[in-house]
Amino acid sequence: MMQAVALTGKEKLEYQEKEIPDIDDHEILLKVHATGVCGSDLRIFQNGDSRVSFPRIIGHEIAGEIIQKGKYVSSFQLGDRVTLWAHLPCGECYYCQKNDSHFCVKGESIGYQIDGGFAQYMVLPRNFIEYGSIQRIADTTSYELASLSEPFACVLSGLTEVKINAGDAVVVYGAGAIGCMYIAAAKKMGAGKVIAVQRSKARQELAKQIGADIVIDPTKDNTLQTILDASGGLGADVAIVTAPSAYVQNEALEIVRKKGRVLYFSGNKKVTETSINTNHFIYKQLTVVGTHGAPRDLHVEAVKWIDEELIDFTPFVTDVFSLQNTKKAFQTALDKNGLKCVVTPWK
Ligand SMILES: [Zn+2]
């Protein structure tokens, strides 16, 4: 038997004891050691999702150990310590052929159509293994930090699109787990000043700790003036929006310089209320990009960043929970005081 936490309906996380799933000759059984709570898990928890039918074990930010494998699985050994990319690509559609398999037309992902990581064991299917969605991690990398590989791959995908040049003044809206990863990675990639814009006090402190040069509290500071002062009066080179708000999506267009770059990372729940001033695109000649998810090769890179400690990943995991406390992990993530909440099913 194993312990698991299934989502049985909206806002209903149920602790269960259930059979350890069987695998076929082409599959792997993973012993899950760490699963991060993602913003999209919170969305599924609160609103459901067209790709998720209940009951479902959600969770796609996963690290664990291979403890059983089918006889035709040759690429992994028992005992391998691994972390997972989130997608189950078909390998054949237009996007899969173009290394954009996170947009595979089948749209299958771990924790959506198949059970994910809030359980002691999970099955890794054949197409997942054969597409290369599993990465080994270094002996020195903890499972908790390895579970950051999936969200960090998404951060790398954003940075690949928006591009950081040496000395850039970079503004990051929202200093949650993703925002703070952007702060640290942008610095590592050569950004000059990194400026965080964040309302909550607790996260302002975390942004400073992670390396933001300036932290703006928009409830009392003048955001635009502070950014102008920090960028020689020109405006920021790059703005990265990780906060799901139409207001800051618009503000980002105002605070970048002419020919600046803007990355929209986080979806906007009230999209019908959004009215974007497209004149900024034209008269300031902006480059505006959005990213969602990450292609597989950037997951490979993310694992390298973590294994080689290119930045310090330890501050991103602020809260660790047992499997029985998964509900509490979700509540803590919704409260938005810390950064990443991670569930460890064997602790
Ligand atoms: Zn995620």
Ligand SMILES: [Zn+2]
């Ligand atoms: Zn495909």
